[in-house]
Amino acid sequence: MGDATDVIRDRAGRSGAMDEFQPPGRLVTLTDVAREAGVGESTVSRVLRNHGSYSKRAGARVAEAVARLGYVPNRLAGSLAGQGASARLVGVVIPSLANVVFPDLLRGLTSALDAEGIPCVIGVSEYDPDREEALAAALLSWRPAALLLTGLEHNPGTVALARAGGVRVVEMIDTDGDGIDTVVGFSNRAVGAASARHLVARGYRRIAYLGHDLRIDVRAGKRLAGFEEALAEAGLALQAQEIRSGPSSPASGRAGLEALLARHPDLDAVYFSNDDMALGGYFACLAAGLAVPGRIALFGFNGLDFAAAMPQPLSTVRTPRLEIGRRAAACLTDQSPKKIDLGFELIEGATA
Amino acid sequence: MGDATDVIRDRAGRSGAMDEFQPPGRLVTLTDVAREAGVGESTVSRVLRNHGSYSKRAGARVAEAVARLGYVPNRLAGSLAGQGASARLVGVVIPSLANVVFPDLLRGLTSALDAEGIPCVIGVSEYDPDREEALAAALLSWRPAALLLTGLEHNPGTVALARAGGVRVVEMIDTDGDGIDTVVGFSNRAVGAASARHLVARGYRRIAYLGHDLRIDVRAGKRLAGFEEALAEAGLALQAQEIRSGPSSPASGRAGLEALLARHPDLDAVYFSNDDMALGGYFACLAAGLAVPGRIALFGFNGLDFAAAMPQPLSTVRTPRLEIGRRAAACLTDQSPKKIDLGFELIEGATA
DNA sequence: TCGCCTTTTGGCAGCGCTGCCAATCCGGTT
DNA sequence: AACCGGATTGGCAGCGCTGCCAAAAGGCGA
Numbered sequence: 178m179g180d181a182t183d184v185i186r187d188r189a190g191r192s193g194a195m196d197e198f199q200p201p202g203r204l205v206t207l208t209d210v211a212r213e214a215g216v217g218e219s220t221v222s223r224v225l226r227n228h229g230s231y232s233k234r235a236g237a238r239v240a241e242a243v244a245r246l247g248y249v250p251n252r253l254a255g256s257l258a259g260q261g262a263s264a265r266l267v268g269v270v271i272p273s274l275a276n277v278v279f280p281d282l283l284r285g286l287t288s289a290l291d292a293e294g295i296p297c298v299i300g301v302s303e304y305d306p307d308r309e310e311a312l313a314a315a316l317l318s319w320r321p322a323a324l325l326l327t328g329l330e331h332n333p334g335t336v337a338l339a340r341a342g343g344v345r346v347v348e349m350i351d352t353d354g355d356g357i358d359t360v361v362g363f364s365n366r367a368v369g370a371a372s373a374r375h376l377v378a379r380g381y382r383r384i385a386y387l388g389h390d391l392r393i394d395v396r397a398g399k400r401l402a403g404f405e406e407a408l409a410e411a412g413l414a415l416q417a418q419e420i421r422s423g424p425s426s427p428a429s430g431r432a433g434l435e436a437l438l439a440r441h442p443d444l445d446a447v448y449f450s451n452d453d454m455a456l457g458g459y460f461a462c463l464a465a466g467l468a469v470p471g472r473i474a475l476f477g478f479n480g481l482d483f484a485a486a487m488p489q490p491l492s493t494v495r496t497p498r499l500e501i502g503r504r505a506a507a508c509l510t511d512q513s514p515k516k517i518d519l520g521f522e523l524i525e526g527a528t529a
Numbered sequence: 530m531g532d533a534t535d536v537i538r539d540r541a542g543r544s545g546a547m548d549e550f551q552p553p554g555r556l557v558t559l560t561d562v563a564r565e566a567g568v569g570e571s572t573v574s575r576v577l578r579n580h581g582s583y584s585k586r587a588g589a590r591v592a593e594a595v596a597r598l599g600y601v602p603n604r605l606a607g608s609l610a611g612q613g614a615s616a617r618l619v620g621v622v623i624p625s626l627a628n629v630v631f632p633d634l635l636r637g638l639t640s641a642l643d644a645e646g647i648p649c650v651i652g653v654s655e656y657d658p659d660r661e662e663a664l665a666a667a668l669l670s671w672r673p674a675a676l677l678l679t680g681l682e683h684n685p686g687t688v689a690l691a692r693a694g695g696v697r698v699v700e701m702i703d704t705d706g707d708g709i710d711t712v713v714g715f716s717n718r719a720v721g722a723a724s725a726r727h728l729v730a731r732g733y734r735r736i737a738y739l740g741h742d743l744r745i746d747v748r749a750g751k752r753l754a755g756f757e758e759a760l761a762e763a764g765l766a767l768q769a770q771e772i773r774s775g776p777s778s779p780a781s782g783r784a785g786l787e788a789l790l791a792r793h794p795d796l797d798a799v800y801f802s803n804d805d806m807a808l809g810g811y812f813a814c815l816a817a818g819l820a821v822p823g824r825i826a827l828f829g830f831n832g833l834d835f836a837a838a839m840p841q842p843l844s845t846v847r848t849p850r851l852e853i854g855r856r857a858a859a860c861l862t863d864q865s866p867k868k869i870d871l872g873f874e875l876i877e878g879a880t881a
Numbered sequence: 882t883c884g885c886c887t888t889t890t891g892g893c894a895g896c897g898c899t900g901c902c903a904a905t906c907c908g909g910t911t
Numbered sequence: 912a913a914c915c916g917g918a919t920t921g922g923c924a925g926c927g928c929t930g931c932c933a934a935a936a937g938g939c940g941a
Contacts, residue, residue, distance in 0.1 A: 204694075204695055206896095206897060206898085207897065207898065208897075208898095211921095216920080216921085217920060217921035217922075218897095218898080218899090218921075218922085218923095219899080219900085219901095219920070219921060219922080219923095220919085220920060220921075222898070222899060222900090223899095223919095223920090226899090228899095229900095229919090230918060230919060230920095231918095231919065231920080232918085232919060232920090235919080235920080247689065247690075247693045249666060249669050249670055249690070249693075249694065250670050250897090250898085251609075251614070251670065251672055251896090251897055251898070252670040252671050252672075252898090253605050253608050253609045253614070253616060253671065253672055253896090253897080253898090254609050254896070254897030254898040254899085254926090255897075255898050255899070256605050256898090256926095257603075257605045257606050257609055257896090257897080257898070257899090257925095257926050257927065257928090258897075258898040258899040258900080258925080258926050259898080259899055259900085259926085260899080260900075260926095262603070262605070262926060262927080264605060266650070266671075268648075274632045274633070274635055274636040274639070275632075275633075275636060277629070277632075279632075280626045280627075280629075280631075280632040281626070281627075283626050283651075284626040284627060284653070287626070287651070287652075287653045288653075291652075291653070291664075294667060296620075296650045296651060296652055296664075296667060296668060296671075297650070297651055298618070298648045298649070298650050298651075299635075299639070299648060299649055299650075299651060300639075300643075300648055301636070301639045301640075301643070312643075312648075314601060315646060315648060316648060317601050318601055318602050318603065318604040319604050319605065319618075319648075320603060320604075320605055337599065338599075338601070341599050341601075342556075342601065343556055426834045426835075426838070427834055427835035427838035428834060428835075428837055428838040430838070431838045453834070453835070456835060456838070457835075457838045460835075460838050460839055460840050463815070463840040464840040482778045482779055482780060482805070483778075483779040483780075483805070483808060483809075483812075483835075485780055486778070486779035486780040486782070486783045486808070486809050486812050487812055488812050488815045488816040558926095558927060558928085559927065559928065560927075560928095563891095568890080568891085569890060569891035569892075570891075570892085570893095570927095570928080570929090571890070571891060571892080571893095571929080571930085571931095572889085572890060572891075574928070574929060574930090575889095575890090575929095578929090580929095581889090581930095582888060582889065582890095583888095583889065583890080584888085584889060584890090587889080587890080602927090602928085603926090603927055603928070604928090605926090605927080605928090606896090606926070606927035606928040606929085607927075607928050607929070608896095608928090609895095609896050609897065609898090609926090609927080609928070609929090610895080610896050610927075610928040610929040610930080611896085611928080611929060611930085612896095612929080612930075614896060614897080
């Protein structure tokens with residue numbers, strides 16, 4: 178811990194001519210730059226935003242002054258004064274950071290938004306609609322250019338806020354229902370249905386579902402509904418169902434499959450709420466010496482990285498997570514509300 | 530795509546008495562609330578922030594007016610006017626969202642910050658120092674209460690910005706070196722050394738390293754340095770080394786181990802740059818029918834969820850990722866700069 | 882009832898910037 | 912030499928809020 182302290186010795190240390198007194202803590206303002214450059218404030222503003230016309234000379238002098246003073250614009254002031262008074266920020270509310278899906282979503286978003294220099298302000302709701310509402314309000318108070326939510330199910334209060342906020346609203350991931358403004362995602366019901374049809378076509382009949390808490394993860398519930406619907410169309414029904422409390426994880430998937438097989442030894446296929454759970458299931462089979470898919474077939478959801486690297490590639494559905502984020506970003510400049518269904522891809526794999 | 534459009538029919542729809550004309554797009558301001566409540570602006574401000582004294586009656590009238598008008602405070606204005614003019618926001622620059630480590634870091638951060646109602650503004654540098662600098666500047670322009678960076682290696686410009694910004698700076702994850710202000714993390718060198726000692730103690734001698742690009746991921750480089758140092762202390766040296774281009778992933782780990790074993794069939798242990806790579810290595814062994822750890826031992830890094838669920842729990846090192854985020858958040862209110870080493874935990878597992 | 886002290890209240894300047902507008906400059910015309 | 916149009920420039924109001932201050936309203940003992 179020793180010399181870490183004196184690192185802050187010259188906190189205010191700026192280089193260059195600092196003749197006049199600079200009260201410590203007071204940051205350089207645009208007015209300082211104007212004085213330093215010997216031009217008016219508006220000129221500095223025009224130069225910095227490259228907006229409106231100014232002479233080469235003015236541009237050079239301002240650039241020089243900015244560098245000399247180490248000026249960092251204050252966007253709080255800029256956004257407040259600017260028209261529409263909305264900030265070059267987007268607010269994002271996601272339910273969790275523990276599930277790779279949402280970081281992936283953010284990844285798509287930030288990659289697209291970085292190009293425009295727009296950062297994300299994030300809020301994590303932990304799958305709690307009340308928290309989502311509180312976060313939406315908090316984020317809107319920063320007057321973001323847009324508010325991005327996850328899924329279509331929200332508190333009435335959240336919807337009211339989003340509508341009244343006067344901002345673009347994009348709901349990501351789920352297209353099964355009506356959105357507030359723009360919706361970018363895929364149909365979770367269709368994913369479930371496609372997964373069921375795949376298993377049925379492969380001849381599996383004694384099929385179970387293994388997932389984490391559905392009341393919390395509405396979209397997993399929609400997949401399951403689609404799955405059961407498609408099973409019913411084939412004259413089949415779920416043989417068993419294991420719902421684990423807590424978030425999805427390989428550990429939960431492993432324990433879940435062990436529990437499921439103890440109760441229903443005759444199952445021939447299991448549909449998991451996602452790849453993490455499925456990986457745990459795969460580990461359970463390895464540990465128990467059960468042949469996959471000979472003895473039991475496994476089917477996941479999401480198409481995560483590891484799925485393809487498994488000794489037997491996991492049968493799953495790849496969801497366009499990055500693409501959703503990217504498209505959501507693209508929608509911000511766009512005007513008309515719409516619903517964009519990006520679809521999904523069933524990966525046959527080797528486990529089902 | 531059909532009926533998604535008419536969802537926005539009543540975009541401006543606020544409930545309650547809206548007698549006076551409300552220019553569309555103009556949001557409710559504190560002045561509006563004051564008028565509606567029949568009190569002064571300062572009173573509204575005091576009530577909303579519960580700061581200073583006000584009567585029960587004033588409190589009730591303001592609360593009522595806020596609800597009736599659907600008022601959402603404008604924090605751009607609030608922060609600009611408030612003392613210090615710094616926003617209740619923290620800026621966070623992380624190198625990537627593709628590696629679970631960083632979402633985990635954010636998770637710890639947001640969980641601690643949410644309690645205070647402070648959101649994170651994030652920037653993703655993609656491991657590029659220039660980008661990091663640009664992001665730091667962009668984030669500082671929002672006048673955040675603090676700037677959180679990853680690691681200790683930055684451009685001189687980034688350091689200058691951080692110093693001149695007049696904000697708290699916290700560098701997360703790595704403690705091997707000097708920080709700008711506060712540092713929260715663990716020693717990557719020590720992790721590498723502990724891993725090497727573990728392998729040596731278990732009797733492994735023909736040890737290789739398998740990782741992703743070290744020039745990009747400096748901290749992985751530090752772990753490797755510590756690893757080699759500890760090997761040397763035991764009179765050993767790395768038998769082989771495989772550096773994969775691109776980010777770490779199970780697929781890369783699998784291909785890497787296959788390549789490594791093709792070149793050096795006599796290896797008895799492999800140290801991976803992280804658990805993702807190690808999982809891929811494990812899959813490679815499963816696919817090739819190599820006994821783990823009998824034929825070859827595997828050692829990872831991070832202690833991710835799946836490591837414990839594997840048929841043979843992965844031998845790895847658990848890093849305090851959430852805790853780092855939480856402590857970093859705690860440091861924001863704290864005053865004195867310091868270096869906090871949160872340590873790590875070696876998980877013996879069953880693969881090495 | 883009056884005076885004194887505490888609580889509560891409203892007015893208003895100003896945070897740093899942008900947008901508007903009027904003033905100024907510059908070069909070529911007449 | 913006076914004139915004109917476009918390019919360039921600076922001044923200043925005001926974005927919505929907070930902090931400060933002085934004024935108003937209560938509370939209470941004498």
